[in-house]
Amino acid sequence: MNKKLNLIALTSLVLSSMLGAGVFSLPQNMAAIASPIALIIGWSITGLGIIFLAKTMLLLNQLKPNFQGSIFAYAKDGFGKLIGFYSAWGYWLCAVIANVSYLVIVFSAISFFIDTPNHIFFGNGNTWQAILGSSILLWLIHFLLLKGTKTASIINIIVTLCKLIPLFIFIFLSIIAFNLKKFNIDLMGINLNIPILKQIKDTMLITLWVFIGVEGAIILSSKAKNFKDIEKSTFLAIIITLSIYLLVTLLSFGIMNRLDLANMKNPSMAGIMTILLGKWGYIFAILGLIISVCGSYLSWTIMAAEVPCIAAKNKIFPIIMSKQNQNKSPSYALWFTNISIQLCLMLIWLTKLDYNNLLTIASEMILIPYFLVGAYLFKISIKKFNKYNLFISLGSCIYTIWLLYAAGFLNLLFSLILYTLGLIFLILTKIANKNILLLNNKEKLYCFILLIISFYAIYFIKK
The missing domain is CATH 1.20.1740.10 (Amino acid/polyamine transporter I)
Known part of the structure; x- marks a missing residue:
C-alpha cells in the first residue's frame, strides 16, 4: 500500500x-x-x-x-x-x-x-x-x-x-x-x-x-x-x-x-x-x-x-x-x-x-480493544506522571467501562464465547510457528480460565 x-x-x-x-x-x-x-x-x-x-x-x-x-x-x-x-x-x-x-x-x-x-x-x-x-x-x-x-x-x-x-x-x-x-x-x-x-x-x-x-x-x-x-x-x-x-x-x-x-x-x-x-x-x-x-x-x-x-x-x-x-x-x-x-x-x-x-x-467485540487503549495510556502516564495524558486516559477508560456496563451481562457472555474461539486460531498459529506468542505460565493459566468461563457462558445462554 x-x-x-x-x-x-x-x-x-x-x-x-x-x-x-x-x-x-x-x-x-x-x-x-x-x-x-x-x-x-x-x-x-x-x-x-x-x-x-x-x-x-x-x-x-x-x-x-x-x-x-x-x-x-x-x-x-x-x-x-x-x-x-x-x-x-x-x-x-x-x-x-x-x-x-x-x-x-x-x-x-x-x-x-x-x-x-x-x-x-x-x-x-x-x-x-x-x-x-x-x-x-x-x-x-x-x-x-x-x-x-x-x-x-x-x-x-x-x-x-x-x-x-x-x-x-x-x-x-x-x-x-x-x-x-x-x-x-x-x-x-x-x-x-x-x-x-x-x-x-x-x-x-x-x-x-x-x-x-x-x-x-x-x-x-x-x-x-x-x-x-x-x-x-x-x-x-x-x-x-x-x-x-x-x-x-x-x-x-x-x-x-x-x-x-x-x-x-x-x-x-x-x-x-x-x-x-x-x-x-x-x-x-x-x-x-x-x-x-x-x-x-x-x-x-x-x-x-x-x-x-x-x-x-x-x-x-x-x-x-x-x-x-x-x-x-x-x-x-x-x-x-x-x-x-x-x-x-x-x-x-x-x-x-x-x-x-x-x-x-x-x-x-470492539469494547475490550477500546478499553485496553485507554488503560495503556493510563499505565504509561502514571510512570511519567503526565496530568493531561492521565486526564485523557481516564476519560477514555470511564467511557469504555460505561459501555461494558450498558452492553448487559448476556451480551458480554456471548462476546466472551467469540473471544474463546481465538484460542483455536492461537493453537493453529503455534502449530505453524512455535516461535510466535511464547506465553508464560500465568498467560497459559488465563487461557485455561477463559476456556472454563466460556463453557459456563454457553450453558448460561442455552439455559
Missing part, C-alpha cells in the same frame, strides 16, 4: 468507515428505545467519549510511533502477549462481522426494488440469492484492493461524497418540515414506561456502532502523506459525523411522533423521505443507503486487512500475514480476511441472522 493518503483521502476514509447503514435506520432504532431528551444526553455522552477515545489513540500514536497506530500493539506492550493477541483478535473479528453486516444490508436494501409480498428474492439479505450476490461483491472488492490503497482511496472519496448528498438533502428537507409542537410531545419518554437512565443506557451500543471506525486514519498512519493530517482528519470526521447523527435523529421527532417512528420498517429514513418527497424520496433514500454501505464496506475491508498485517509485524499473528504483493497490498491478510467473511456469509444463510443481530455482535 503506497504512502499517498492526503488529508481528504484520510478524512473520507474515516467518514466512510463511520457513516454506513446505521444512519439510515437511526430514526426508528432510537425512537423504539428512547425519548428526545434521553437521545440528547446519549449523543452528548457518546460524542464526549469518542473524543476522549480518539485523542487517546492520537496521543499513543505520537508517544509510540513505532507501533504505527496499532491498538493491539499497545495492549501487547502494556499487558503482555496474550492480551495483545486477544485485542487483535477482537478488533479483527469486529471488522469481519461489520463487513458481513454491510453485505447483508446492501442486498436487504436492493430487495425493496425486487421483492414482492408473494416472491421473496433477497429478503433481509440472508437468502441464498442474497448470499450469492454478497459473495460476488466481496470478491470484486477483494481484487480491487489487491491493486493497492491508492486506487481504492480515489473510489472511496467519490463514494463518500455520494453518500453525503442524500444525508444533507434529508437534513435540509427535515429542517423545513420540522414541527416543534410534535417534537415537544413526550420529551421525557413517559409513554415508554422506562426510566430515563435506562433509556440512555439502551442507546449506547447503537451510538457506539455508528462511531466504530473512528480510528481509521490512525490505523493507516503509516500510509499518510503528512503525519499532522492524521489528527486533523480524525477530528474533522468526528465533528461532521456527530452533527449528522444528531440532526438525523432529533429532526425525525419533528416530522413524526415517537410511536410512529418506532413502528417504522428500516431503513426508516426512507419512510420519512416518503413523507417529505413522496415515492421518489423513498427510492432516493434506498439508493443513498446502498451507496453509503458500499463505501463503508470498502473502507472497512481496507482496515480489516491491515489488522492481521500489523499484528503479524508485531509477532501476534502468523508472519506470513505481513507479506505484501507488488502493489504494496497485504495480500495474505486480505485473502485471510475475505475467506473468513465468506465463511461468515455461509453461516448467515444457515442461521438467518439479520443486520441488527450483527450490529450488536460487532459492537460487543
Whole structure:
C-alpha cells in the first residue's frame, strides 16, 4: 500500500468507515428505545467519549510511533502477549462481522426494488440469492484492493461524497418540515414506561456502532502523506459525523411522533423521505443507503486487512500475514480476511441472522480493544506522571467501562464465547510457528480460565 493518503483521502476514509447503514435506520432504532431528551444526553455522552477515545489513540500514536497506530500493539506492550493477541483478535473479528453486516444490508436494501409480498428474492439479505450476490461483491472488492490503497482511496472519496448528498438533502428537507409542537410531545419518554437512565443506557451500543471506525486514519498512519493530517482528519470526521447523527435523529421527532417512528420498517429514513418527497424520496433514500454501505464496506475491508498485517509485524499473528504483493497490498491478510467473511456469509444463510443481530455482535467485540487503549495510556502516564495524558486516559477508560456496563451481562457472555474461539486460531498459529506468542505460565493459566468461563457462558445462554 503506497504512502499517498492526503488529508481528504484520510478524512473520507474515516467518514466512510463511520457513516454506513446505521444512519439510515437511526430514526426508528432510537425512537423504539428512547425519548428526545434521553437521545440528547446519549449523543452528548457518546460524542464526549469518542473524543476522549480518539485523542487517546492520537496521543499513543505520537508517544509510540513505532507501533504505527496499532491498538493491539499497545495492549501487547502494556499487558503482555496474550492480551495483545486477544485485542487483535477482537478488533479483527469486529471488522469481519461489520463487513458481513454491510453485505447483508446492501442486498436487504436492493430487495425493496425486487421483492414482492408473494416472491421473496433477497429478503433481509440472508437468502441464498442474497448470499450469492454478497459473495460476488466481496470478491470484486477483494481484487480491487489487491491493486493497492491508492486506487481504492480515489473510489472511496467519490463514494463518500455520494453518500453525503442524500444525508444533507434529508437534513435540509427535515429542517423545513420540522414541527416543534410534535417534537415537544413526550420529551421525557413517559409513554415508554422506562426510566430515563435506562433509556440512555439502551442507546449506547447503537451510538457506539455508528462511531466504530473512528480510528481509521490512525490505523493507516503509516500510509499518510503528512503525519499532522492524521489528527486533523480524525477530528474533522468526528465533528461532521456527530452533527449528522444528531440532526438525523432529533429532526425525525419533528416530522413524526415517537410511536410512529418506532413502528417504522428500516431503513426508516426512507419512510420519512416518503413523507417529505413522496415515492421518489423513498427510492432516493434506498439508493443513498446502498451507496453509503458500499463505501463503508470498502473502507472497512481496507482496515480489516491491515489488522492481521500489523499484528503479524508485531509477532501476534502468523508472519506470513505481513507479506505484501507488488502493489504494496497485504495480500495474505486480505485473502485471510475475505475467506473468513465468506465463511461468515455461509453461516448467515444457515442461521438467518439479520443486520441488527450483527450490529450488536460487532459492537460487543470492539469494547475490550477500546478499553485496553485507554488503560495503556493510563499505565504509561502514571510512570511519567503526565496530568493531561492521565486526564485523557481516564476519560477514555470511564467511557469504555460505561459501555461494558450498558452492553448487559448476556451480551458480554456471548462476546466472551467469540473471544474463546481465538484460542483455536492461537493453537493453529503455534502449530505453524512455535516461535510466535511464547506465553508464560500465568498467560497459559488465563487461557485455561477463559476456556472454563466460556463453557459456563454457553450453558448460561442455552439455559
